[in-house]
Amino acid sequence: MFDIFEQLKQTFTGESGHGFSGGIHPLQNKRTASQNIITCPLPPLLIHPMKQHIGEACQPLVKIGDHVLRGQKIAKSQGYLSVPIHASTSGKVIKIEDHAIPHPSGLGMPSIFIVPDGLDAADESIHPMPNYRSVDAVELRERIRYAGLAGLGGAVFPTFIKLVQDKQHPIDVVVLNGIECEPWLTNDHQLMLEKSHEIISGMDIIMHMVEAKQGIIAIEDNKPDAALVMQNTLTEMGLDQQIRLQVLPTKYPQGGEKQLIQSLTGKQVPAGRLPIHIGVLSQNVGTSKAIYDAVCLGEPITERVITVSGDALAKPNNMRVRLGTPMRFLLHQCGLESLDDIRLIHGGPMMGELMRSADIPVVKGSNGVLAMWDKSVKQAHHEEEPCIRCGDCGEVCPAGLMPNLLANHCKQEQFDKAEDYNLFDCIECGACSYVCPSHIPLVHYFRFGKGQVAQIRREKTFADESRARSDSRELRIAKENAAKEEKRRVAREKKEARAAEAAKKAAAEAAATESETTSSAEKEEGQP
Amino acid sequence: MEFLYAVAAFSLLALVIGVGLAWASSYFHVQGDPIADKIDSLLPQTQCGQCAYPGCRPYANAVAAGEADVNHCVPGGERTMLEIADLMGVQPKDVEEEEAVPVVAFIREDECIGCTLCIKACPVDCIIGAPKQYHTIITDHCTGCTLCLEPCPVDCIDMLEKPELLEHWSWPVPGTRRAALGEERKQQHEPYHV
Numbered sequence: 001m002f003d004i005f006e007q008l009k010q011t012f013t014g015e016s017g018h019g020f021s022g023g024i025h026p027l028q029n030k031r032t033a034s035q036n037i038i039t040c041p042l043p044p045l046l047i048h049p050m051k052q053h054i055g056e057a058c059q060p061l062v063k064i065g066d067h068v069l070r071g072q073k074i075a076k077s078q079g080y081l082s083v084p085i086h087a088s089t090s091g092k093v094i095k096i097e098d099h100a101i102p103h104p105s106g107l108g109m110p111s112i113f114i115v116p117d118g119l120d121a122a123d124e125s126i127h128p129m130p131n132y133r134s135v136d137a138v139e140l141r142e143r144i145r146y147a148g149l150a151g152l153g154g155a156v157f158p159t160f161i162k163l164v165q166d167k168q169h170p171i172d173v174v175v176l177n178g179i180e181c182e183p184w185l186t187n188d189h190q191l192m193l194e195k196s197h198e199i200i201s202g203m204d205i206i207m208h209m210v211e212a213k214q215g216i217i218a219i220e221d222n223k224p225d226a227a228l229v230m231q232n233t234l235t236e237m238g239l240d241q242q243i244r245l246q247v248l249p250t251k252y253p254q255g256g257e258k259q260l261i262q263s264l265t266g267k268q269v270p271a272g273r274l275p276i277h278i279g280v281l282s283q284n285v286g287t288s289k290a291i292y293d294a295v296c297l298g299e300p301i302t303e304r305v306i307t308v309s310g311d312a313l314a315k316p317n318n319m320r321v322r323l324g325t326p327m328r329f330l331l332h333q334c335g336l337e338s339l340d341d342i343r344l345i346h347g348g349p350m351m352g353e354l355m356r357s358a359d360i361p362v363v364k365g366s367n368g369v370l371a372m373w374d375k376s377v378k379q380a381h382h383e384e385e386p387c388i389r390c391g392d393c394g395e396v397c398p399a400g401l402m403p404n405l406l407a408n409h410c411k412q413e414q415f416d417k418a419e420d421y422n423l424f425d426c427i428e429c430g431a432c433s434y435v436c437p438s439h440i441p442l443v444h445y446f447r448f449g450k451g452q453v454a455q456i457r458r459e460k461t462f463a464d465e466s467r468a469r470s471d472s473r474e475l476r477i478a479k480e481n482a483a484k485e486e487k488r489r490v491a492r493e494k495k496e497a498r499a500a501e502a503a504k505k506a507a508a509e510a511a512a513t514e515s516e517t518t519s520s521a522e523k524e525e526g527q528p
Numbered sequence: 529m530e531f532l533y534a535v536a537a538f539s540l541l542a543l544v545i546g547v548g549l550a551w552a553s554s555y556f557h558v559q560g561d562p563i564a565d566k567i568d569s570l571l572p573q574t575q576c577g578q579c580a581y582p583g584c585r586p587y588a589n590a591v592a593a594g595e596a597d598v599n600h601c602v603p604g605g606e607r608t609m610l611e612i613a614d615l616m617g618v619q620p621k622d623v624e625e626e627e628a629v630p631v632v633a634f635i636r637e638d639e640c641i642g643c644t645l646c647i648k649a650c651p652v653d654c655i656i657g658a659p660k661q662y663h664t665i666i667t668d669h670c671t672g673c674t675l676c677l678e679p680c681p682v683d684c685i686d687m688l689e690k691p692e693l694l695e696h697w698s699w700p701v702p703g704t705r706r707a708a709l710g711e712e713r714k715q716q717h718e719p720y721h722v
Contacts, residue, residue: 057695105697106714356714413607413701444699451698458696459572466573466671469652470583 020262022398023251024431026350028222032186032309037194037318040333042116046324047361048074048085049101049109053150054157055081060112066093069123071300073146074112083148083158087123088302088322091116100357102346102366111361114324128298137165137209140295147294148301148364153177153188153255153284154347156365159291162281163209171210175264175282176203176217178226179248179255182348185368187305188285190318192219192226195289196233202288204239205295210281215243216264220250252350253429257282259398271425286367306362308334310371312342321362327369328358336371343377345370350430382439393432393442399425403432403442410449415456418449426450563615564592570611571601575651576673578602583651591616599623603672629705630690631672637662639684646676646685 051057058075068074068087075085091114098108129135129143145160165171176199180188192199200217207215217234219227227247234240248254248263258269260282267278275282283291286304293299302323309316314335321330327344336342344355348368355369362369393403401422409418423446432442568588579600581587590596591612598612599621606623613620635646635655642660654670657663665676677685692709700706 051694103694103697104699105692105694106710106716107692107694107697109694448699448701455696455698462671463571463573465669466575466652467568467584469654469669470573470575470585473651473653 019249019251020254020259020398021400022396022431023253023259024396024434025250026183026252026434028250029183029309029349030186030189030222031184032307032316032318033189033223034193034225035186035190035316035318037187037190037305037320040319040321040325040330042089042118042120042322043325043329044115045326046088046091046114046116046322047099047326047359048087048112048114048324049099049361049363050075050085050111051101051109052085052156052323052363052365053083054155055079055083057109058082058085060096060110062093062096062112064093064095067091067117068093068114069121071126071302072123073148073300074114077145081158081161083145083150083160084300085112086148086300086302087112087114088324089114089116090119090121100360102353102355102360102363104353106356122299126298126300128296130296132205132295133208135295137163137211140205140209144291144294146300147290149287149290149294150364151284152286152290152304152364152367154351154365154367155257156363159283159287162276162283163206165210166276169276170279171212171276171281172214172279173265173281174203174207174210174212174215175261175280176215176285176288177255177257177260177282178217178219178223178230178285179260180223181220181250181252181255182350182352182368183252184309184370185307185348186309187307187318187367189223189226191289191305192223192285193229196229197237198289198292199285200230200233200237200239200243200288201296202290202292203243203283204237205291206281206283206288207242212281213242215239217243217245218260218264219245219247220254221247222250253398253427253431256398256427256429258427271422301364304362304364304366306330306366307368308371309368310345311376312336312371312373323364324361326359326361327355330362330369331358331371339371341374343372343374345372350434351428384440385438387438387440390437392435392437396431396435398429398431399427401426403446404440406449407440407442407445410445410452413452415449415453419453423449423453561589561592564588566615567591567612570604570608570615572604572608572671573652574603574671574673576603576671576675597621631674631687632667632670632690633665633672633674633676634667634686634688635663635665636684636686637664639682641682643681645679645681649675649679651675 050060056077056079059078060075062068062074067090069090070087072087073084074087077084093112094115095113096110099111101109132140141160141163144163145158149159150156151159178188178192180186203215203217217230219230227245231245234243234245246264253259254263257275261275261278261280262268265280269275269278290301294301303320304323305318306321307318308330313331317334319330319333339358344358345352346355346360346366346369347353349370352368352370387404389404394401397403406418406421406423406426409415409421410423426446428443428446430443433440436442568585571584571588573584575583577583579587579596579602581590581596587596587600591598598616598618599609601608609623610620640662642657642662644657644659644663646663647655647657651673652669652671654666655663655676656666672687674687677687700710
């Protein structure tokens with residue numbers, strides 16, 4: 001009896017030690033696996049959007065006509081949840097205006113346009129810190145913040161925020177995410193093969209900063225070569241005591257932060273909380289390498305590795321690209337001549353976004369760009385049919401939600417109910433949409449619902465502020481009116497008092513004259 | 529005579545309870561009308577007067593008193609109507625379905641004569657200026673109530689559509705004006721051709 005419960009519990013919570021509940025196995029299509037990273041040449045124009053991270057947009061620091069150097073800070077961060085942006089090569093700023101970014105709204109973002117001068121002269125004002133172990137964690141953190149690092153796995157959360165020593169939440173385990181569960185993408189895989197030293201040094205920096213005792217590098221079993229290289233490097237660097245390599249069975253979305261932590265430690269990150277609350281810090285392998293570059297080489301983030309792939313591409317590649325390179329240029333380099341009948345996807349096929357323009361630049365969060373034939377995208381697209389209540393979506397949901405019910409509530413705009421069903425725990429991995437036999441675009445409904453809830457909350461705040469303003473205005477008017485009334489009353493009273501005074505005076509005078517007259521009359525009378 | 533005991537006992541009980549209730553009604557007295565407060569908190573606070581009441585609070589009072597219907601709030605739309613109907617326990621009524629386009633007032637400053645009439649009309653104090661000085665509107669605080677248009681003697685105030693902000697963007701409901709605008713915007717992007 002209890003065995004059954006235990007079994008059920010394991011199935012649904014994944015608490016058997018390894019693995020998370022749900023998940024799917026989409027076609028891998030990793031065409032570029034084990035293909036060496038090639039360096040993309042400098043494009044004729046670089047475009048730096050003013051926001052490439054989660055948080056607040058940056059403020060440009062340069063003017064049109066300025067000459068900038070590689071690694072020079074060209075936009076400063078605004079607010080805490082923000083990181084600066086650096087020029088990715090030397091050149092001249094030609095304009096600062098709105099430009100398309102990878103975002104489903106189609107709205108533009110102010111961007112700095114730089115024409116490279118071809119010299120690629122670096123800004124050498126930042127000094128390398130090769131002996132990072134002797135450097136204070138606060139200084140390292142400031143360096144990482146200055147270097148503009150944000151999670152390169154795709155979520156682009158400012159890296160420095162995670163790298164904090166919190167007395168209340170000490171970090172026990174640092175997790176390095178080399179899962180790369182999205183189909184088609186191989187940039188992290190290749191980076192691990194080629195830059196294992198840098199990645200592990202980056203991880204060592206993180207562990208030094210947060211004073212973590214234990215580190216885990218997680219790699220899926222579809223990348224055995226990367227696991228081998230990383231293990232060898234660990235042994236070579238003498239770090240295999242603190243850092244352990246864990247190979248996990250391939251399953252999508254294992255690379256999701258919360259899913260990976262559950263797979264590795266068996267602990268779940270509670271709803272609405274962060275990994276730090278259970279003593280875990282996770283970083284992507286690309287971010288780890290960027291941390292190494294920022295600290296040991298003194299280089300801010302100016303380039304990243306991106307997978308350029310897709311079924312329409314003759315020469316798919318893993319490429320080291322300067323941030324700001326237009327996708328069009330990148331695709332040209334991979335042998336794409338014409339973009340007719342092609343759809344471009346920014347990111348992987350599961351969580352990526354359809355790009356509306358080929359002039360969108362590579363940003364910090366660009367882990368891949370896929371050029372797919374229009375017909376293959378259309379093949380995957382079907383008309384939505386009614387839900388048949390098969391429950392497949394609930395079975396594959398890695399967050400343990402009930403996507404069919406949630407989608408229904410979102411569709412009927414019952415957002416309070418959707419929130420009751422933990423809408424905000426959805427990680428938008430797309431597993432439910434992938435398995436739905438009725439082709440219901442479930443994730444679209446969740447994104448819609450989340451946006452609407454945020455909108456309603458904003459409106460509520462705005463209404464509250466307006467009410468406060470309106471109330472204070474009424475209070476002020478009432479006060480002013482009362483003051484006026486008081487003034488009038490005082491004036492009236494004064495007037496009345498004056499009038500009374502005058503009347504009194506007049507009466508007195510009248511009386512006086514009267515008495516005078518009478519007295520004089522008396523006198524007159526007395527003087528016969 | 530025994531029935532008199534019963535009468536006396538019940539009279540005493542009634543007296544005790546009466547005193548208790550009298551005490552409770554003064555001790556637990558709530559200032560204002562809690563229902564009206566609740567309704568007021570559901571209203572969008574544009575203070576626009578489109579409900580024929582001079583602001584959101586008066587309309588909330590009227591609804592709470594049963595004098596007004598639940599469907600008069602134009603900017604609130606169907607959602608607000610449903611919430612109020614739910615709170616009041618009445619049948620939902622039809623809302624004049626007119627998709628509210630969020631607007632903000634904008635003063636063409638070179639035409640402004642600095643008469644301060646709009647400042648006095650603004651229900652949320654979001655117009656700044658002084659006599660014989662240009663006035664301007666704090667766009668972030670404007671509720672789009674249009675109450676400043678009427679008093680302006682030179683008609684220098686326009687209602688402009690609120691621009692969509694990237695950080696506040698959310699997926700629109702298909703088939704609405706916002707969705708159409710978004711689609712239009714995307715068409716403006718240069719499509720893929722090399």
